[in-house]
Amino acid sequence: MSISENTFTGEFAYTIDAKGRVNIPAKFRQSLSADSDQTFVITKGLDPCIYAYPLSVWQSQIEGALRSLSSINAVNRQFIRDMVRYASTVSFDKQGRIPLTQILIQHADLSHDALIIGMVNKIEIWNPQILLTFEEQAKTIEQTDYNELAEKIII
Amino acid sequence: MSISENTFTGEFAYTIDAKGRVNIPAKFRQSLSADSDQTFVITKGLDPCIYAYPLSVWQSQIEGALRSLSSINAVNRQFIRDMVRYASTVSFDKQGRIPLTQILIQHADLSHDALIIGMVNKIEIWNPQILLTFEEQAKTIEQTDYNELAEKIII
DNA sequence: GATAGTTACCCACAACTACCCACAACGTAA
DNA sequence: TTACGTTGTGGGTAGTTGTGGGTAACTATC
Known part of the structure; x- marks a missing residue:
């Protein structure tokens, strides 16, 4: 139960190189x-x-749940497909980089700059510009819901 | 329970050659x-x-389940017939390819391009075009059920 | 048994990826 | 300051991977 048990916080700016790392x-x-x-x-x-989930988190929380879903149900099949289709297992090289897949780069609209954000049990990788405009839009989000959450969680 | 326990994830685009591999x-x-x-x-x-199931998965999970179904029930009989009738055991060549049977190629409406999707404990082989239209239709799927799943599983 | 069609196995090559090394920028400590 | 280790970024190379095609063995049919 040390501080280091996969808790990701903070924001970091990096670049994506020509090879997608x-x-x-x-x-x-x-x-x-x-x-x-x-x-x-x-x-x-x-x-x-x-x-980006640490493998252990993915295996214990996501994969386990997916395995337990029956494939007889069409909704289940669709859901598993959506979840797993774009998932890929990557490990980092000696310099601490991971390779991104083309599909994911497109989905996040990444080109040269990347913003890495710790999200407690997972990591998010954003295009900084996209994040900005996204947050603009998000301001129209239900403030009531937001405040309810804040009241529950922030101490 | 090692990392290597047959977990298939990701999506890969390949071609089917003239020999159906x-x-x-x-x-x-x-x-x-x-x-x-x-x-x-x-x-x-x-x-x-x-x-496509790894042989070990097929033997332990599918075959066993089929064996345990009573043949008295007509629905069971039909189900077993469908599952087994078109099943064939294939192993891959030195280059890592498997041969597909004509019936299955027809069932999936495959011609030249194939999309291989990891589905955790099995693999799906799709015609990319078919998958697209299929997903269009799938949008009419029960959204409520889908969202319930998402809320339970995505972290 | 001969012939035609199919399957299994092999080789070749282009494209890609994993792995390695190099180096600049930065921070830290003597 | 200087020396040293760490971190982030770029790029080269050898090995792997995907794809096509050739040849020999096998099957089936007449």
Whole structure:
């Protein structure tokens, strides 16, 4: 139960090189190596960004749930397909970078700059520009809902 | 319970050559060789695609379940017939390809392009065009059920 | 048994990827 | 300041991967 049990916080600016690689912040890597978990599962985010889960988190929380869904049900099949289709297992190189897949780069509309945001149990990878406009739009979000959440969680 | 326990994720585009062979993604093959399980069982998918199970998965999960179904029930008989009738055991060649049978190619309406999708414990082989139109239709799927799943599983 | 069609196995090559090394920028400590 | 380690970025190379096609073995049919 140390601080380092895969809790990601903070925001970091990096570049994506010609080969589609992004750096994972050293801080994040350190909190992983403790778990000897040098691997991420990256996939489409619900927002226009890329999600990256440490392999252990993906396996225990997502994959397990997916495995338990019956394939007889068409809704289940569709859901599994959506979740897994864009997911890929990547580990970082000696320099601490992971390779992104073309589909995910397109989904997040990434080109040269990348913003990496710690989201507690996962990591988000954004195009900084997209994030800006996205947040503009998000201001029209239900303020009531937002405040309710804030009241519950912020201490 | 190692990393290599047959977890298929991701989407890969390949071609079907004149002899009806498709490539199995190298990533998938690697997670198999650990199991010395170089063989797949391919059969009709519930959707218009081909299912491919690693032999070990087919034997332990599907075959067992089919055996336990009573043949008194006509629905059971029909179901077993559908599952087994089109199933064939194939192993891949030195280049990592498997041969598809004519019936399955027709069922999935495959011609030149194939999209291989990891579905956790099995693999789906789609005609990319068919998948597109299929997903269009799928949007009319019960959104409520889908969202319930999403809320439970996505973290 | 001969012939035609099919299947299994092999080789070749282009494209890509993983792995490695190099180096500049930065921070830290003596 | 200087020396040293770490971090982020770029690029080269060797090995792997995907695709096409050739040849020999096998099957089936007459």
